[in-house]
Amino acid sequence: MTVRLGELAVRFGCQLRGDPQAAVESVATLEAAGPGSVSFLANARYRRFLRTTRATVVILEPRHAQECPTAALLADNPYALYARVATLLHPPPQAPAGVHPSSVVAAGCSIAASASIGPQAVIESDVRIGERVVVGPGCVVQSGVVLEDDVRLIASVTLGRGVRIGRRTLVHPGCVIGADGFGFANDAGSWIKVPQVGAVRIGNDVEIGANTTIDRGAIGDTVIEDDVKLDNQIQIGHNVRIGAHTAIAGCVGISGSTSIGQRCLIGGAVGIVGHLTIVDDVVITGLTMVSRSLTKPGVYSSALPAEEARLFRRNAARFRRLDEWYRRSTKGGSAQAPLEFEPSPDNDKDGDD
């Protein structure tokens, strides 16, 4: 798709410096851009590429306009404007309306005529599918699922019984939503399965990355609120609640019955134990272990950064005797160090809230 710069300025209500008749048709980085491309400057580390860029137009803050050798679209939030322009130039692929003959759809489902059910998909009984929904190739949608208008399951997604997904939510391949939570009662050394009778409710405008798993509730539902963004390979336990606008990076694990607030940012590979409450506006840096509720907004960390291994091992050896060293150096210290945390494997009794 080709768009003139003047049209972009009008459509997105921003100021243009340069020729309104010039046209762009694709996006590119400042460094790699050539004629016909739109680029942007949103991260200071790439400013060094601005002066030599060959982009047709660059989206940037007004304060950088002077440095721009080419046309510029001025925006207070260049990355957000870039996202809008890029969506205009690169719209998501369309799927044809209708049910592919190789798919298997149970009787009694309600499927909007504008919806697309791809090849090799399976739709079980009592499923309700809204307008313009896309169920991509190889998806399995179990009985009782509800997909609101404009939901897209890209491919190879599996939804368990009774999962409900809100409007415009996008689910990437390999996701499993609504599998049983991890709940077992120990009875004299053997495990008894605790039925997982809740479901999963997912809001509007959510995005869920590839191979992420969200378990159904033990009793009551697991809930993902509106505009939550989940990266790949995240594991969300039963009865977790994630507040609106929260974004979670890849490989995070959240144990059962934990509640996370709104507008949180959670870095990659963070682990959060069960039955905790994390308030709104918390930021957690990568690989942190959260073993207590976080009751104040702020930034939290617990992962040591990489060191040359020989040095790290020496320090780790000292860490191993830190308390002993402290007591010796203070001629006693406190007889009983406070127990700062008490994580525990979250494998039973998750069902009771």
Add this chain to the structure above:
Amino acid sequence: MTVRLGELAVRFGCQLRGDPQAAVESVATLEAAGPGSVSFLANARYRRFLRTTRATVVILEPRHAQECPTAALLADNPYALYARVATLLHPPPQAPAGVHPSSVVAAGCSIAASASIGPQAVIESDVRIGERVVVGPGCVVQSGVVLEDDVRLIASVTLGRGVRIGRRTLVHPGCVIGADGFGFANDAGSWIKVPQVGAVRIGNDVEIGANTTIDRGAIGDTVIEDDVKLDNQIQIGHNVRIGAHTAIAGCVGISGSTSIGQRCLIGGAVGIVGHLTIVDDVVITGLTMVSRSLTKPGVYSSALPAEEARLFRRNAARFRRLDEWYRRSTKGGSAQAPLEFEPSPDNDKDGDD
């Protein structure tokens, strides 16, 4: 399904306080319960909801019976009794016996008449499937697999050649069991693949969470013993053995040739390096790195808990010079700190046991 309290007391051999004619039909938390529901008290943190619950009956220990405002079923292990009652009220959905016409079943398989092969499934050659087995929609079962009676593959499960799964074992969507282990020999800078000629043997009454992966053995089999419970997104390397009744929370990684004992409890996101032995009755808290064999039962940890980032960073900066500080403060210390651990990327030579 509706059941009278008197019937529950008789069936499960427990004492009832209250009207034996009262009936329940679903489960609920103490807090959310209404008439017709059974709840339970197994975790002290929910005791505050007991006095005001509107459940028809609560399962609890005799010592809490006095506080219960409604009928009570008394049990020494309320959570185990709850699991049994909930299973009675919410039995797993039934799958119809027979082979769905959209599935592809190779000639020469042995499939019990009571088994259910769902839509879009693939069963390759020489597969043996027992009574009442469920192979859900979209599953791929490669050649030579054996599924004993009452195995259930919920949906979208992939089983590699020759995998054997014991009775009543339940496998959730997205699991891959029997892919090649990670074995390569380095030859002058390039990698040569080491054929993974073992298989995977899984016992009875195992449960395997969504998107968990269990690799086939390099030589000899990877073994999961009876009544092991695995949560979602666990990675189990080739030739690992996991002892009976062990439960492992989500996102754990276990490298090749490690052996884990019976009745262990392993918290979320734990990492265990290869070629180790962990004895029976070990508990490992979340995010711990196990880099040496654990030869004594007990509880093990290694993850620091989350702190406010500014404080954590200051302490991490001190950690970075811990050995230097120690030596300075002790006028020398030991010249060579003991090397406390020696983890290494587990990427070759895994095949030899």
Add this chain to the structure above:
Amino acid sequence: MTVRLGELAVRFGCQLRGDPQAAVESVATLEAAGPGSVSFLANARYRRFLRTTRATVVILEPRHAQECPTAALLADNPYALYARVATLLHPPPQAPAGVHPSSVVAAGCSIAASASIGPQAVIESDVRIGERVVVGPGCVVQSGVVLEDDVRLIASVTLGRGVRIGRRTLVHPGCVIGADGFGFANDAGSWIKVPQVGAVRIGNDVEIGANTTIDRGAIGDTVIEDDVKLDNQIQIGHNVRIGAHTAIAGCVGISGSTSIGQRCLIGGAVGIVGHLTIVDDVVITGLTMVSRSLTKPGVYSSALPAEEARLFRRNAARFRRLDEWYRRSTKGGSAQAPLEFEPSPDNDKDGDD
């Protein structure tokens, strides 16, 4: 398959001690080996099984030949020779050429006559598939994908639009390659999706483990170079580049736009933040967090090893006040500890390189 020892010695150019007419047909560990099997000694920890092995022949270094009670094939790199012999004895299973009638192949694809498209597969439009390629059961190959000669997708693999995979590359079940990267712009508290318009390019001789995910580039491609070996459940963000011959163990997460050099070895569950550069020949031990670029070859670590929990907690409690203790013990210390690292959740602005 059965092979005589003399034939092995000739074929692989190594010295044989023993009867060239003796034959082997399978591989086994030193401990479990019986007649007809070939074993090997490559790891000192298994040397104790050498003297009593019942293998027909053992592959080992010349310096161990004297201890070998049976025939021996001598090699400077026994594990590499073992890999070659094992591949000869246990070749990968063959898939029949042709398109299975249950698969769905769009018009306009180019599929070599020698390729195998398995049951229930989906091949969308404009896909090009080379000689002897195997697309296993249940795979989904989206439009514009290119699979060079001898690529094998074992089963249940999902490839997004425009993914390109080089010769002989092997992809295990559950992998998702080419899903959207995690890119969102925050606009007044709500997230705007940043279109992910790049693709994924994977080189020759790569192996990718089960349930691993590799995201498409935001702008420009995500690149995996030749002979890279990836274990299971790895997450690779958009625009990452991984250099040739690098091997990565399971559960690793690599955030967007990070570049990793050649011949690196990365242990399990390592987390690497975005926009970093890691040079060639770096080794990173398991569970390490890499939050800064690594500019020198060497071994890096940051995970503490497991301790008995009571001891660990006491030390963790001291760690919590390490800076305070340091300042007290040095009567002041530096007023402002250096900020040693600055990890941040990698959830926006990843698109600009």
